[in-house]
Amino acid sequence: MAKLWEAGTSGEALDKDVELFLSSLAVDSRLLQEDLECSIAHSRMLGKTGILPPEESAAITAALEAMLKEAAEGKLAVDADSEDVHSFIEAELVRRLGEAGKAVHAGRSRNDQVAVAFRLHMKRACKNTAFDVLDAIEAILSVAKNHTETLMPGYTHLQRAQPVTLAHHLLAWCAALERDYSRFIDNMNRLDESPLGSGALAGSGLPTDREYTADLLGFARPSRNTMDAVADRDACIDYASAGASLMVHLSRFCEDIALWVSTEYSFMKLTGRASTGSSIMPQKRNPDPAELIRGKAGRVFGNLQALLVMQKGLPYAYNRDLQEDKELFFEIEDTLHGSLKAFAVLVTSLVPDAARMEDALKDGYLEATDVAEFLVLKGIPFRTAYNAAKELVQICARKGKRLREIDQSDLAEAHQVFAECAVAPDLLTDYLTPTACVARRKQTGGPAPEKTRAEIARLESFIAAQRKA
Numbered sequence: 001m002a003k004l005w006e007a008g009t010s011g012e013a014l015d016k017d018v019e020l021f022l023s024s025l026a027v028d029s030r031l032l033q034e035d036l037e038c039s040i041a042h043s044r045m046l047g048k049t050g051i052l053p054p055e056e057s058a059a060i061t062a063a064l065e066a067m068l069k070e071a072a073e074g075k076l077a078v079d080a081d082s083e084d085v086h087s088f089i090e091a092e093l094v095r096r097l098g099e100a101g102k103a104v105h106a107g108r109s110r111n112d113q114v115a116v117a118f119r120l121h122m123k124r125a126c127k128n129t130a131f132d133v134l135d136a137i138e139a140i141l142s143v144a145k146n147h148t149e150t151l152m153p154g155y156t157h158l159q160r161a162q163p164v165t166l167a168h169h170l171l172a173w174c175a176a177l178e179r180d181y182s183r184f185i186d187n188m189n190r191l192d193e194s195p196l197g198s199g200a201l202a203g204s205g206l207p208t209d210r211e212y213t214a215d216l217l218g219f220a221r222p223s224r225n226t227m228d229a230v231a232d233r234d235a236c237i238d239y240a241s242a243g244a245s246l247m248v249h250l251s252r253f254c255e256d257i258a259l260w261v262s263t264e265y266s267f268m269k270l271t272g273r274a275s276t277g278s279s280i281m282p283q284k285r286n287p288d289p290a291e292l293i294r295g296k297a298g299r300v301f302g303n304l305q306a307l308l309v310m311q312k313g314l315p316y317a318y319n320r321d322l323q324e325d326k327e328l329f330f331e332i333e334d335t336l337h338g339s340l341k342a343f344a345v346l347v348t349s350l351v352p353d354a355a356r357m358e359d360a361l362k363d364g365y366l367e368a369t370d371v372a373e374f375l376v377l378k379g380i381p382f383r384t385a386y387n388a389a390k391e392l393v394q395i396c397a398r399k400g401k402r403l404r405e406i407d408q409s410d411l412a413e414a415h416q417v418f419a420e421c422a423v424a425p426d427l428l429t430d431y432l433t434p435t436a437c438v439a440r441r442k443q444t445g446g447p448a449p450e451k452t453r454a455e456i457a458r459l460e461s462f463i464a465a466q467r468k469a
């Protein structure tokens with residue numbers, strides 16, 4: 001296996017099993033292009049500072065650029081015997097340039113090399129994931145738009161609670177995803193520092209220029225401390241943590257969907273784009289993507305945990321433990337991408353059954369709070385109004401009728417405040433239609449159609465602005 005370092009003083013070769021165990025090539029060859037970009041910046045810096053003669057720096061830069069082009073075209077075969085992608089790049093450079101290629105590693109170490117290539121990757125990953133989140137929000141909005149007046153029960157404790165609309169429920173998901181989006185963007189901005197030039201831990205005795213390489217690579221600045229730069233994997237934990245929050249959200253949305261498409265709810269159906277059949281039960285349509293997204297959440301939480309434990313108690317600065325970071329990160333990155341893509345399809349494959357959802361508002365006395373609020377508007381203290389409404393619900397339950405079917409005698413039986421306020425049954429029942437209940441809930445964030453329509457418009461322009469920025 002191509003290695004950058006010499007055998008130990010005893011002259012013994014590294015044990016084959018240990019060598020295989022230590023190798024990270026299978027994982028970090030994913031950083032091939034990023035490392036080449038960073039190596040090019042480093043090589044240019046070596047020329048600019050005079051550490052290397054300009055023609056030597058130019059030759060190395062040109063060879064690395066050729067490798068980058070080949071890598072982008074999928075034509076650069078990574079030598080499977082290399083210890084890691086960083087060793088491969090130097091070995092390949094030497095293979096191409098001979099002695100001249102050996103100059104590239106002046107002023108850097110694999111510790112800052114891996115840190116900078118990984119950071120460049122994470123910076124892009126934050127952006128890509130953030131944009132996948134925007135796509136998911138957009139998919140939800142495309143459904144919500146058509147359902148600002150589609151009534152359905154809102155639940156607490158999985159008990160029917162109050163009437164809402166499907167758009168309002170879907171906008172609750174969007175609110176969570178908007179936070180997820182901002183977490184990935186915050187992380188991207190926070191990690192925007194270049195570790196390159198930090199060397200093994202103490203920088204370099206050569207007159208390297210870290211500002212220059214940071215600038216070439218599009219980082220906002222060099223990292224503040226060379227030991228921190230090679231020891232730190234906070235950005236990786238931040239991404240994993242944002243990913244964990246995102247997966248919590250997606251798995252909750254998916255649970256909602258699984259309930260909605262169940263026979264028991266039958267609020268919606270899923271088209272064939274996002275549901276599968278059973279190999280034995282011909283009648284079934286299963287919401288498999290929803291279930292698998294829910295199932296994938298654990299993988300992301302687990303990798304976050306592994307990343308935290310990987311760093312806990314590590315003495316400064318670099319330790320080989322840190323090599324575990326990339327495999328854990330890539331798995332999270334791929335899981336988030338796959339889950340978000342599938343979720344966008346899933347949500348746009350929902351076919352809501354508006355009549356069935358409205359039907360679910362008939363039983364369960366979801367307008368009981370509104371009975372109390374009707375009395376509050378007549379000057380009755382809320383607790384008294386609450387008790388009167390509760391009595392009325394109990395009477396209706398006893399008589400097997402709905403709140404919207406009450407008459408004068410029910411009111412009289414329930415509580416004296418109804419008489420005191422001269423409540424006319426038909427005025428009250430008009431007040432209690434689900435449409436009326438939803439329409440008057442027009443405070444910020446409420447389910448009133450005018451509010452959800454405004455919120456959809458706000459989110460649409462937010463997404464457009466973010467894509468432009």
Ligand code: ARG
Binds near residue numbers: 084110
């Ligand atoms: N493959 C290693 C990693 O991913 C590269 C750094 C090796 N540095 C070292 N001092 N052994 O962490």
